[in-house]
Amino acid sequence: MSWTQIFTDKPWLPEAAGEVPDTDTGKAPGQIALRMLLGAITILFLLFFVTFIERSQFQDFHALAGEPWQPFTDSMRLWVNTGVLLLASLCLHWAVRTSQKQQAILLLLGGGFFAALFVVLQVSVWQFLYNLGYGLAENPANSYFYMLTGVHATHIIGGLFALLLVGRKYLAGADTGVALRACATYWHYLFVLWLVLFFMLTRTPETYAIIAAFCGLG
Amino acid sequence: MSHVAIADQEAHLHHPKTFIGKYIWSQDHKVIAIQYASTAIFVGLIALVLSVLMRLQLGYPDQFDFINPNSYLQFVTMHGMIMVIYLLTALLLGGFGNYLIPLMVGTRDMVFPYLNMLSYWFYLLSVIVLLASFFAPGGPTGAGWTLYPPQAILEGTPGVGSGIVLMLLSLAIFIVAFTMGGLNYVTTVLQARTRGMTLMRMPLTIWGIFTATILGLFAFPALLVSAIMMLFDTLAGTSFFMPAIVSLGEPLEHEGGSPILFQHLFWFFGHPEVYIVALPAFGMISDVLSVHARKNIFGYRMMVWAIVIIGGLSFIVWAHHMYVSGMNPYFGFFFATTTLIIAVPTAIKVYNWVLTLWRGNIHLTVPMLFAIGFIFTFTHGGLSGLFLGNVVIDLPLSDTFFVVAHFHMVMGVSPIMVLFAAIYHWFPLISGKQLHTGMGKIHFWGTFLGTYAIYLPMHYLGFLGVPRRYYALGDSSFMPDSVHSMNEDITLAAIIVALFQLVFIFNVIWTLRKGPKSERNPWGAASLEWHTPDVPPDQGNWGDKLPTVYRWAYDYSVPGARQDFIPQHVPEEDVDYEPGGRKSHKT
Ligand code: HEM
Ligand SMILES: [Cu+2]
Numbered sequence: 001m002s003w004t005q006i007f008t009d010k011p012w013l014p015e016a017a018g019e020v021p022d023t024d025t026g027k028a029p030g031q032i033a034l035r036m037l038l039g040a041i042t043i044l045f046l047l048f049f050v051t052f053i054e055r056s057q058f059q060d061f062h063a064l065a066g067e068p069w070q071p072f073t074d075s076m077r078l079w080v081n082t083g084v085l086l087l088a089s090l091c092l093h094w095a096v097r098t099s100q101k102q103q104a105i106l107l108l109l110g111g112g113f114f115a116a117l118f119v120v121l122q123v124s125v126w127q128f129l130y131n132l133g134y135g136l137a138e139n140p141a142n143s144y145f146y147m148l149t150g151v152h153a154t155h156i157i158g159g160l161f162a163l164l165l166v167g168r169k170y171l172a173g174a175d176t177g178v179a180l181r182a183c184a185t186y187w188h189y190l191f192v193l194w195l196v197l198f199f200m201l202t203r204t205p206e207t208y209a210i211i212a213a214f215c216g217l218g
Numbered sequence: 219m220s221h222v223a224i225a226d227q228e229a230h231l232h233h234p235k236t237f238i239g240k241y242i243w244s245q246d247h248k249v250i251a252i253q254y255a256s257t258a259i260f261v262g263l264i265a266l267v268l269s270v271l272m273r274l275q276l277g278y279p280d281q282f283d284f285i286n287p288n289s290y291l292q293f294v295t296m297h298g299m300i301m302v303i304y305l306l307t308a309l310l311l312g313g314f315g316n317y318l319i320p321l322m323v324g325t326r327d328m329v330f331p332y333l334n335m336l337s338y339w340f341y342l343l344s345v346i347v348l349l350a351s352f353f354a355p356g357g358p359t360g361a362g363w364t365l366y367p368p369q370a371i372l373e374g375t376p377g378v379g380s381g382i383v384l385m386l387l388s389l390a391i392f393i394v395a396f397t398m399g400g401l402n403y404v405t406t407v408l409q410a411r412t413r414g415m416t417l418m419r420m421p422l423t424i425w426g427i428f429t430a431t432i433l434g435l436f437a438f439p440a441l442l443v444s445a446i447m448m449l450f451d452t453l454a455g456t457s458f459f460m461p462a463i464v465s466l467g468e469p470l471e472h473e474g475g476s477p478i479l480f481q482h483l484f485w486f487f488g489h490p491e492v493y494i495v496a497l498p499a500f501g502m503i504s505d506v507l508s509v510h511a512r513k514n515i516f517g518y519r520m521m522v523w524a525i526v527i528i529g530g531l532s533f534i535v536w537a538h539h540m541y542v543s544g545m546n547p548y549f550g551f552f553f554a555t556t557t558l559i560i561a562v563p564t565a566i567k568v569y570n571w572v573l574t575l576w577r578g579n580i581h582l583t584v585p586m587l588f589a590i591g592f593i594f595t596f597t598h599g600g601l602s603g604l605f606l607g608n609v610v611i612d613l614p615l616s617d618t619f620f621v622v623a624h625f626h627m628v629m630g631v632s633p634i635m636v637l638f639a640a641i642y643h644w645f646p647l648i649s650g651k652q653l654h655t656g657m658g659k660i661h662f663w664g665t666f667l668g669t670y671a672i673y674l675p676m677h678y679l680g681f682l683g684v685p686r687r688y689y690a691l692g693d694s695s696f697m698p699d700s701v702h703s704m705n706e707d708i709t710l711a712a713i714i715v716a717l718f719q720l721v722f723i724f725n726v727i728w729t730l731r732k733g734p735k736s737e738r739n740p741w742g743a744a745s746l747e748w749h750t751p752d753v754p755p756d757q758g759n760w761g762d763k764l765p766t767v768y769r770w771a772y773d774y775s776v777p778g779a780r781q782d783f784i785p786q787h788v789p790e791e792d793v794d795y796e797p798g799g800r801k802s803h804k805t
Contacts, residue, residue: 009418011770018790020414029329029409044439060474143456
């Protein structure tokens, strides 16, 4: 199958009738569906980012990093969480590559565990922020932090449900190759997305000004 | 033959035995389609009643005790939102998309049947949440279907407590449902086509549904973003969209947010949304016209391009809904240009429909009447769109009844024409029975002429400056008396059109119960869906063996062939040509 058909095929010609061209794409449906899903999620976050960058240029926006007393000037906590999510991602990475079932099951459990742990740790970051007096509605920067990490965590929780379903099938001995690989890809995607989020949410006002100018939103 | 393996996977086909497994928790795309369609039509009827209530107020102000300014706004809002999202989007994609995709591309079911089933149940949940707002304290939201902040979540707008929250929640659930269904439609079209079904042999219906689904997958996120941020603003007191506001001398807790940002997000979804509705309609109407004119669709390849190009362009025209928001003139110029460019492929499609009819063997069946009606209503709505697309013309017309007339012609009446054409056309396939023709014709003429009687005068009201979403006009000096009598006439027409829909409902019920069995493929259609071993198609659609496709979907009145159509799955050897007629190039 190729998109050039749209320009070249002439299905109305008499010669075209009677043929049975090969339409095999050589891809599994799961891969295509996953790509579409990731595309949609990417757009979701892109739009969030656009609004975020625009909002960051308003007077009342106080970035969460920059001055020493601000919570993410030292973002050690977030680095720890990053490490945990990386572990989750690595577990699934190896889980789909190992040929031993025992090992694969352990790695799948690990992938699920670390992802869940990440969500818990994110909640603890919320508590940390809240206790410092950075409430959800105090400032748009805080609002964005809670909201975006929340939406990201929701996607992880959704992924955990999918992993649970696929894992059950895998244990039952069904052929789950494509589905497991899809889970792994999703995990890697969420990890990269988290890196982007981490970057976006913890910049200094100066950096935001540069990004905004770059996007034409300054 | 790996792709046959996908299309023909028996493994994931369930064969439920119980009634519940078969009709309630069903994973069969046909059952899911019917569940989607009946739910959508059910809420659609509610929205129809709401529109009549609105018209009663506009035609006969202050005559009805149960309509006050608040409830009027609530009717307007719920009517708009239900019609656009919960009726049209759900019926065209969830209903017809689900039913037709596997049958038209020749597969046994969607590639992810379980996800497909979940999609319906999430959709039903979203409908329930939406309808729950009617019973919530304060009632449903009255913010208008565009839900613009700040007023959507400010005191004084009806439904500000729970109505707006339920609305936003329901939208979010709908988007999840749509995504699950949409992934299925796209993947099934790309991956599960039967042998020989190249992309350029697919009926235009599939092209329309396919492209619309991709639009949906990439446009609904914008609505989700705005819904989530607005939920935070109302529930948690954040200021994403809410500016600093002084209300009754008291400053509110919000400050610094940008209401215009919401408008951008909303229309970045909203404009593609109109094509999410229009593209499947374009596709289905192309097929109906071609079958009932016994002619191949004119300019098939151009039609495919047009669908794809319109889909792409629809993402860069959104700000034509915001000309009056105080935007930079260059910005407005850009969007006016893209908006007028999108009219080009749209016009090409209209020409091609007309050219399909030209010298065709036109059968004025009920589906064909609705299809031709669509060409009229869509052209009218498209032309008024060209007016509104120009900034200077839009400024005085924005927020008047001219806009109401425009989008009802193009997005209200036209898709409804297509839906009726499609229902009359595919009813024999879905139910094995054919709707009564006489009643169908009465239904058509009542609906077609009646909707014109409603919407043509609205253009005139718009020119006079009658604003939309006003509960009552009062004694505005710039409006002549004719406005009031015209409003009365429009209301009468609206009631009559609503009554004509009863003919349709009666027709469906009567046909299902008493109607005679229809013959197989009564219209003589060439596309695959009519050529299943059983009609209506059984679980798994194709019996033992999937069909192989040898030609495109439009071999009507092929020169030299004895029959006036050649089904897609008939090989050249089996076509009955007259002596000296077209020969297969292989012989
Ligand atoms: C020829 C192409 C079209 C052009 C140039 C066009 C242009 C416009 C413009 C400029 C507006 C904004 C008017 C205002 O608020 O002041 C508008 C509104 C609208 N259009 Fe179109 N349009 C076109 C086709 C369509 C189609 C095909 C549909 C749907 C199937 C559609 C649905 C709508 C809707 C729903 C609104 C009103 C939204 C609202 O304010 O509530 N339009 N159109
Ligand atoms: Cu638009």
